Amino acid sequence: MLEIAGLIVLGLIAGIIAAALGLGGGIVFVPALVVIFGFDQHIAQGTSLAVIFPTAIMATLAHSRMGNVRWELAIPIGLTGIIGAVLGARIALQLDADLLRRLFGVFLLILAARMVWHAWRVNDRSEPTPDPS
Amino acid sequence: MSSALLRALALGAIAGIVAGLFGVGGGVIVVPGLVLWLAITQREASGTSTATIVASSAAAMAAFGISGSIDWRAAALVLVGSVAGAWIGAWFAERVSERALAITFALVLAAAGIRMVI
Numbered sequence: 549m550l551e552i553a554g555l556i557v558l559g560l561i562a563g564i565i566a567a568a569l570g571l572g573g574g575i576v577f578v579p580a581l582v583v584i585f586g587f588d589q590h591i592a593q594g595t596s597l598a599v600i601f602p603t604a605i606m607a608t609l610a611h612s613r614m615g616n617v618r619w620e621l622a623i624p625i626g627l628t629g630i631i632g633a634v635l636g637a638r639i640a641l642q643l644d645a646d647l648l649r650r651l652f653g654v655f656l657l658i659l660a661a662r663m664v665w666h667a668w669r670v671n672d673r674s675e676p677t678p679d680p681s
Numbered sequence: 682m683s684s685a686l687l688r689a690l691a692l693g694a695i696a697g698i699v700a701g702l703f704g705v706g707g708g709v710i711v712v713p714g715l716v717l718w719l720a721i722t723q724r725e726a727s728g729t730s731t732a733t734i735v736a737s738s739a740a741a742m743a744a745f746g747i748s749g750s751i752d753w754r755a756a757a758l759v760l761v762g763s764v765a766g767a768w769i770g771a772w773f774a775e776r777v778s779e780r781a782l783a784i785t786f787a788l789v790l791a792a793a794g795i796r797m798v799i
Contacts, residue, residue: 560766578705583797594751601739602760617725619729625690625733629697632697633737637745650797
């Protein structure tokens with residue numbers, strides 16, 4: 549019961565951060581599932597993708613209605629994105645969970661440094677831009 | 682091929698590898714890539730990025746799903762929360778300093794990153 553409530557709250561917090569900061573859910577889901585819920589790194593990543601996929605569909609419908617999708621760019625990016633994603637996933641699935649977790653940690657540290665750098669440079673009143681990555 | 686098309690194809694490949702490798706959407710690569718390489722607005726970059734994530738997350742999800750690496754029950758629960766969270770976040774964004782929120786969140790991410798590296 550506690551775990552059910554915890555997972556819903558995790559989604560809630562990730563959704564708030566994603567919408568308010570224009571960040572994707574994945575960088576919240578994966579570390580939270582690993583650090584707080586004790587998931588294996590591979591299961592955390594797979595589960596994160598299973599949340600991201602329907603979220604991205606809903607967000608795309610909303611953006612598309614507002615005319616914010618440049619399809620002439622989205623289609624080529626999506627096509628090579630599929631190939632890259634399969635390749636990346638196959639590499640991830642071959643890696644040892646501990647090594648993958650450490651690589652993910654390094655990825656988070658790079659993102660955190662980039663966020664701080666941006667927050668310092670960008671005008672504080674700048675408009676947030678949601679996306680469900 | 683036009684240079685914009687080539688850049689889009691290259692951007693997709695890089696973002697796709699990151700998405701598949703780390704189980705994220707890839708927006709952290711696609712959004713800045715679109716703004717810096719393809720010179721489109723931040724708003725269009727967000728919208729375009731979400732459309733590309735539909736494709737890359739579907740492909741990566743299929744690969745993880747085939748290997749049995751998805752906890753579908755947990756995914757459904759997290760999804761329920763995140764739909765509600767998106768509404769609250771949009772409301773929140775209007776009222777809170779984006780800089781303060783970004784720096785606070787970056788510190789949380791850094792703490793999680795250190796915890797995962799050790």
